[in-house]
Amino acid sequence: MKENVEVGSGLKRLPKAKFKKTKIERNENIAGALFVSPMLLGVSVIVLFPIIATFILSFADWKFVQGLDQLQWVGFQNFKELLGDDIFVKSLINNGIFILTVPLTMAFSIFLAIIIDKHVYMKDYFKVAFFMPYISNVVAIAIVWQVLFHPSAGPINQVLMSIGIDNPPTWIADPNFALISVMLIHIWISIGFNLIIYIAGLQSIPKELYEAAEMDGANAWYKFRNITLPLISPTSFFLLVTGIIATFKVFDLIAVLTAGGPLHSTSMLVWHLYETAFINLEIGYASAIAVILFLFVFLITALQWLGQKKWVNY
């Protein structure tokens, strides 16, 4: 705004400057609208209206195969049913357990990041190597692990049996181990991303701090505990939040590897939503699940905004 006034402020000041200012302003408005309108239009049609529709449909009882005239408004009925839906509750618990992968991934990643950042040659090779699972197609990865986890003939159990474990778990075929198996693969995939972010974070810590600590005779653990960990806390916080949000979006891995089974032991919110909407075709009920999913992610994001100042040492 200021520049516009300056542009017009040379000569005959009053009438012309005013005219010019409004004209420039109008031009800026038009240009601005033109530049952002494709994005705005797209986001409205693809995200904004659908999410509003999700909220509205969550109060309806409607099956996809029925005509629109069969749609009935049922108030909070869908949400009440969710509470008594064993698979939904199971999925929610699984989502909760799955969050454990986030701190575990972070712990592995910071350890690897410190080693790769300072203590090895061929840094680029290591970055690429550990990043490979993250960049690879999840469908391909899930298929490979499915065979690796094969209960009797799979390489993993063959190795376990050869070292004397007679009854190794059947992994994704065993309801008690399936979720853990999926979590292991998720950690394996996520390490690359966390690692790259941590290395970037480590590089922003001033070297002088370590040098000063070394002069005082600090050991490696002391330096890690008192310099690295506090100074990398913004990065950790970021990874924690994005990591948790990412666990709510895990779909490909479940869909290809276990399809939520066996006995719903690997069902999660997003999978349950998919099954309800696109296999059982219950649009209203699925929308209620979507609303819950949205609220969770929204809550975590809001906590991130609030928490950033409080818990992070800059």
Place this chain on the structure above:
Amino acid sequence: MNSLKHINIKKIIVTIVMFFCSIAFLLPFIWMLSTSFKIEGDVFTFPIQWIPDTWNMINNYNEVWFGDYPFYLYYWNSIKVAVLTTLVSCVVSSLAAYGFSKIRFPAGSWLFLIVLATYMVPPQASLVPQFLLFRSIGLFDSHLGLILLGSFSVLGTFMLRQFFMGVHTDLIDAAKIDGAGHWKIFWKIALPIVRPAVATYAILRFIWTWNDYQNPLIFLRTDELYTIPLALQKFTTINGEFYTLIMAGAVSAILPLLIVFIIGQKHVIEGIALGGVKG
């Protein structure tokens, strides 16, 4: 001097240990690759044959690429969808990013907030109405629909906006005084400056689109339209126990992306580290 030498030896040892760790980390990929070269009977032999006794590579890959579920077709579909999505997304995002950062108009800041707010919506939460909408306007079961779904990236807009903000306002004002409009300034001045950022975003968007499984699964029905991830999954279902073929398919699905990644390695890793972005 002595201590320097000492440190180097330590570093070499750590590098060697880490190298073996990285190999262990990559064993699933190595197993996949070696299995894709084998004959079916050798897949589960123990101890594991890392280098196959009998090679059957040409047959396996031939079956994957030109068999009943021909991968060349799905490759073409994937390339088409990924390239067009990347292109449209880059154009839309950089236009919006310029508009939100370098044009001062009163509605701009709250419009940007709206766009940013949509980033909080997990994609699956809006899936059902998207599906209903696309069915009713005829975009269901078409590549155009897939491309549109991936083309409006809040993340891309946000990321590029950061870079456009780094373009000096003086530069733009000088151009304005010379009579250039915003289109010309965007095209001739701002865009060339942020080109590396656009390249980074383009590579990321390409990788994300290539790997996308969920949207094709829900928005495609016809076999001939399948993209690689979806085709690979169907291929696996059909070929059940033919693990060599399945692994050859998996290698084929991962390889081109790996090449894109290794070529654009610096861009990808920097881009991810910089914005801490995640698709």
